[in-house]
Amino acid sequence: MQGVPGFNTVPxxxxxxxxxxxxxxxxxxxxxxxxxxxxxxxxxxxxPFGPSSSEYSSFFPxxxxxxxxxxxxxxxxQNTPIPSFVPPLRSYRxxxxxxxxxxSSGTKRGVGRPKGTTSxxxxxxxxxxxxxxxxxxxxxxxSSDFDxxxxxxxREDGNAYLVSSVLMRFxxxxxxxxxxxxxxxxxxxxxxxxxxxxxxxxxxxxxGTVPGIEVGDIFFSRIEMCLVGLHMQTMAGIDYxxxxxxxxxxxxxxxxxxxxxxxxxxxDPESLIYSGQGGNADKNRQASxxxxxxxxxxxxxxxxxxxxVRVIRGEEDAASKTGKIYIYDGLYSISESWVEKGKSGCxxxxxxxxxxxxxxxxFGFWKSVQKxxxxxTTRPGLILPDLTSGAESxxxxxxxxxxxxKGPAYFTYTSSLKYSETFKLTQPVIGCSCSSSCSPGNLxxxxxxxxxxxxxxxxxxxxxxxxxxxxxxxxxxxxxxxxKNRVIQTGLKFRLEVFKTRNRGWGLxxxxxxxxxxxxxxxxxxxxxxxxLRGNQEEDAYVFDTSRVFNSFxxxxxxxxxxxxxxxxxxxxxxxxxxxLISAKKFGNVARFMNHSCSPNxxxxxxxxxGNGESVIHIAFFAxxxxxxxxxxxxxxGISPTSEARDESLLHGQRTCLCRSEQCRGSFG
DNA sequence: GGCTCCTCATCTCT
DNA sequence: CAGAGATGAGGAGC
Numbered sequence: 001m002q003g004v005p006g007f008n009t010v011p012x013x014x015x016x017x018x019x020x021x022x023x024x025x026x027x028x029x030x031x032x033x034x035x036x037x038x039x040x041x042x043x044x045x046x047x048p049f050g051p052s053s054s055e056y057s058s059f060f061p062x063x064x065x066x067x068x069x070x071x072x073x074x075x076x077x078q079n080t081p082i083p084s085f086v087p088p089l090r091s092y093r094x095x096x097x098x099x100x101x102x103x104s105s106g107t108k109r110g111v112g113r114p115k116g117t118t119s120x121x122x123x124x125x126x127x128x129x130x131x132x133x134x135x136x137x138x139x140x141x142x143s144s145d146f147d148x149x150x151x152x153x154x155r156e157d158g159n160a161y162l163v164s165s166v167l168m169r170f171x172x173x174x175x176x177x178x179x180x181x182x183x184x185x186x187x188x189x190x191x192x193x194x195x196x197x198x199x200x201x202x203x204x205x206x207x208g209t210v211p212g213i214e215v216g217d218i219f220f221s222r223i224e225m226c227l228v229g230l231h232m233q234t235m236a237g238i239d240y241x242x243x244x245x246x247x248x249x250x251x252x253x254x255x256x257x258x259x260x261x262x263x264x265x266x267x268d269p270e271s272l273i274y275s276g277q278g279g280n281a282d283k284n285r286q287a288s289x290x291x292x293x294x295x296x297x298x299x300x301x302x303x304x305x306x307x308x309v310r311v312i313r314g315e316e317d318a319a320s321k322t323g324k325i326y327i328y329d330g331l332y333s334i335s336e337s338w339v340e341k342g343k344s345g346c347x348x349x350x351x352x353x354x355x356x357x358x359x360x361x362x363f364g365f366w367k368s369v370q371k372x373x374x375x376x377t378t379r380p381g382l383i384l385p386d387l388t389s390g391a392e393s394x395x396x397x398x399x400x401x402x403x404x405x406k407g408p409a410y411f412t413y414t415s416s417l418k419y420s421e422t423f424k425l426t427q428p429v430i431g432c433s434c435s436s437s438c439s440p441g442n443l444x445x446x447x448x449x450x451x452x453x454x455x456x457x458x459x460x461x462x463x464x465x466x467x468x469x470x471x472x473x474x475x476x477x478x479x480x481x482x483x484k485n486r487v488i489q490t491g492l493k494f495r496l497e498v499f500k501t502r503n504r505g506w507g508l509x510x511x512x513x514x515x516x517x518x519x520x521x522x523x524x525x526x527x528x529x530x531x532x533l534r535g536n537q538e539e540d541a542y543v544f545d546t547s548r549v550f551n552s553f554x555x556x557x558x559x560x561x562x563x564x565x566x567x568x569x570x571x572x573x574x575x576x577x578x579x580x581l582i583s584a585k586k587f588g589n590v591a592r593f594m595n596h597s598c599s600p601n602x603x604x605x606x607x608x609x610x611g612n613g614e615s616v617i618h619i620a621f622f623a624x625x626x627x628x629x630x631x632x633x634x635x636x637x638g639i640s641p642t643s644e645a646r647d648e649s650l651l652h653g654q655r656t657c658l659c660r661s662e663q664c665r666g667s668f669g
Numbered sequence: 670g671g672c673t674c675c676t677c678a679t680c681t682c683t
Numbered sequence: 684c685a686g687a688g689a690t691g692a693g694g695a696g697c
Contacts, residue, residue: 185677188693195695222676226695234695235674242697259675277674294697295674314675322678672697681689 138180138558142173142189146559148198158201163212163228166201168625170194170227171220171516172557175464179440179454191223191234197559202229205241207254207307208331215330216362218513218628219312220323222257230328231255231312238277238295240302251298253334255310256353257326269355269364272311272332274299275342276349287344296349303334308356313363318512319461319493325513327366327628330359369511369629373495387498388413388589393491396590400500408498408506414587415491417618418526431477431610438473438485447473447485457487462517463622465556466605468575470620474610488522488607488620496521498593504658507632508593514627520602523591523619525584541669542592544619546606547579548638551663555603555624574606580617591621596668597634599661601627604635634659637668 154162170190177186194200202210210229217230225231233239237257243250258272276296281287290296302309308331317323332353342348371377381401388396391413398407432438432447440455442448448455450471458464473485481490495511514520523544556572584592594602607618621635655669 185692185694187677192694223694232696233674234693235676236696237675257675275675280674324676674695677691677693679690679692681687683685683687 138176141558142177142193144559146197148194150198150201155198155201156204158210158212158229160212162201164625166194166199166227167219167224168516168555169199169557170224171625172465172555175458175462175517176556176558178458179464187221187223191221191227194227200227200229203232204229205232205239205254207241207252208310210310213328215328215359216365216628217328218626219326219328220317220515220626222326225257225312225326225328230310231257233257236277236295237274238299240295240298251294251301252305252307253295253298253302253309255312256299257312257314259314259324267367269329269361269367271335271352271354272313274351274353276351279342279344279346279348281344287342287346289347290339290349292349299334299349299351300337303337303351306333308333309353311353311355313366315366319515320459327363329355329363331356366629373511379497381499383407388415391415392589394493394495396492397497398499399497402500402502405500408593411585411592412587413589414524415589416522416524417582417616418587431474432479434473434477434479434483436480437483438477438479447471447477451485455484457484457519458517460484460487460490461493461519462515463519463605463620464517466572466603468571468573468606469617470605470607472607472609474616476610487519488618489609492521492590493519496590498590501595501632504595506593507595507634508590509630509632510627511629513629514623516623516625518623520621520623520633521589521591522607522621523582523584523604524589525582525587525592528581528583542584542588544582544584544591545579545638545640546574546576546581546619547641549641550638551598551636553603574604576606576617580606580619582619591619594621595632595634596637596655596657597659597661598636598657598664598668599659600634600636601625601631602633602635639665639668 150162150166158166173193174186174190177189202212206229213228213230219225219230222231222234226234231239231254237259238253239255240251240253243252256274258274276290276299277294278296279288279290292300299309311329311332313327313329315325315327317325332355335352335354337349337351339347340350368377372379379397379399381399382397383400383406384398386395387398387407392415400406432445434442434445434447438445438448438455440448441453443453451467454464456464456467456470463470471485472487472489473479473483477483479485494514496508497511498506498508501507510520525542525544528543552573554572601624602621603624604619604621607620608615609618610616621633627633655667657664657666657668
């Protein structure tokens with residue numbers, strides 16, 4: 001599945017010359033590591049092939065060189081161990097829903113609710129809560145007490161693994177609440193339940209860097225930064241430490257959030273002008289002069305002391321009208337401060353902050369990507385503006401800024417699956433009979449029913465939970481093409497590029513930031529029947545094979561309650577009636593360029609929909625966590641079950657893994 | 670407990 | 684119908 005498989009056998013990880021890599025470095029995402037010593041990770045990770053993590057070592061190809069931090073930037077986003085959550089997931093689900101009049105689905109999600117009907121809505125909520133509605137059980141569950149698995153010490157001081165775990169758990173809860181909740185603010189509800197149960201880390205306020213958080217990390221709400229200790233204020237823009245109890249004389253600023261909302265905030269990636277807090281006019285009050293207190297005083301003290309201040313840049317989220325993305329842009333120094341008259345005519349404090357040198361570009365890089373997207377500048381190293389020749393809904397750039405290679409070996413771009421005539425799939429799926437759009441909770445919709453009564457997606461883009469299989473509406477369903485249960489069939493949602501890596505052939509990454517759960521692409525190619533493929537599998541580097549052995553991991557998160565029956569747990573791991581083999585050698589899409597990592601940022605999920613009278617299984621790829629722009633997208637290729645049994649790390653057809661994550665098992669394929 | 674804060678998601682108006 | 688403005692719910696920290 002590599003663009004150039006031979007590149008995967010390059011054994012020396014230390015030969016990169018950082019000076020000749022990309023002009024513009026990709027943003028980093030979270031890169032958790034296990035804490036040293038015997039304290040271990042707070043959550044027990046699932047080892048790939050056995051109960052003991054020592055089994056990794058037999059695959060370890062580079063010996064002591066492996067954990068070097070000389071990791072090329074392109075690889076850094078791949079090094080995150082997949083947090084596995086303990087306690088394990090439990091499903092509240094029973095096979096069918098017992099109730100749920102379809103008329104309530106509109107109102108309970110707040111659609112069409114007239115303004116000023118707060119009391120009516122509260123009554124409505126109560127009524128719903130008394131129904132045997134399983135969605136309500138989810139909400140109830142998330143408001144119960146549960147064991148976070150995080151010790152008091154780990155709540156004070158975190159690490160990369162904890163940060164990643166907390167963020168993944170938060171977003172899993174957020175997605176789940178968004179899916180079943182009918183009130184607003186699933187975000188703050190999710191934060192509330194995690195905070196009250198201690199699912200957070202780095203609570204100790206600190207000046208400077210925060211353990212486990214890297215420059216370039218992205219966040220989709222203020223509360224996420226609060227949960228992992230980057231910026232502990234949910235709303236205030238300035239966070240600071242008070243070192244003397246009861247007095248802010250000695251306070252020091254720790255971090256600021258720049259939303260570009262105040263006048264004077266430049267878009268210069270190397271510096272910014274920040275306005276002090278206070279004095280804002282609200283409904284009942286006139287604007288007033290800002291005072292040298294709290295955050296303003298802390299910034300003033302930090303100017304005098306010269307400590308670095310973390311800066312988070314807020315940007316509009318292109319994927320959501322109201323949403324924002326927050327980019328951690330590293331440490332800045334306050335160079336000067338002054339007072340000037342603001343728009344209201346009142347005194348406003350102003351602080352100039354300058355980015356400290358030697359940090360990887362984050363916000364500046366983001367700005368470059370914006371210019372490429374708007375066509376203001378050309379992507380350096382661009383070979384083809386759209387390698388799909390219009391086969392996809394969005395163009396896919398082909399880029400090489402590392403060597404002279406002009407493109408991958410010839411193949412025919414196809415955005416879908418092709419079948420050999422003899423291939424027989426699973427039993428037919430009967431489509432639904434909805435007239436316009438399938439709605440969650442509507443038991444008359446057979447597609448929704450097969451998904452346990454829920455719409456599996458949010459906003460037409462994000463997968464809510466992993467499942468053994470997802471059912472989408474198919475060609476014979478009468479619902480409209482814009483039905484919310486048609487996601488992977490409607491093609492690419494994000495601006496992707498195929499790019500040349502330095503040592504792993506061609507790879508795939510995104511110009512857009514990807515929120516956890518975002519649909520990236522499906523695996524297109526020729527579906528092979530088993531006999532056909534077994535003969536030449538090892539020669540075909542572009543095969544997707546569900547019969548391989550994959551690292552087990554938990555992505556969903558629902559806390560385990562004490563009085564729960566463990567037998568009600570529904571697995572999230574895929575479960576297919578027979579192995580599925582797709583070859584993308586001759587025909588394929590962008591997925592054929594996605595490289596392997598033992599600690600990937602992308603996972604796959606089977607999706608079934610009806611087509612030509614048969615139910616067709618598709619393999620869809622989703623973002624495991626938030627992925628910053630230009631971070632390479634990788635997934636776990638798995639290991640062939642036949643080669644796994646043999647006691648050799650490099651077999652014919654296997655390739656040395658270069659992901660260099662903590663969990664690297666050394667080879668794959 | 671009350672107040673503030675560079676919020677968040679939805680609704681309304683243009 | 685998109686974009687701006689308004690609105691209510693809401694949480695954390697002091």
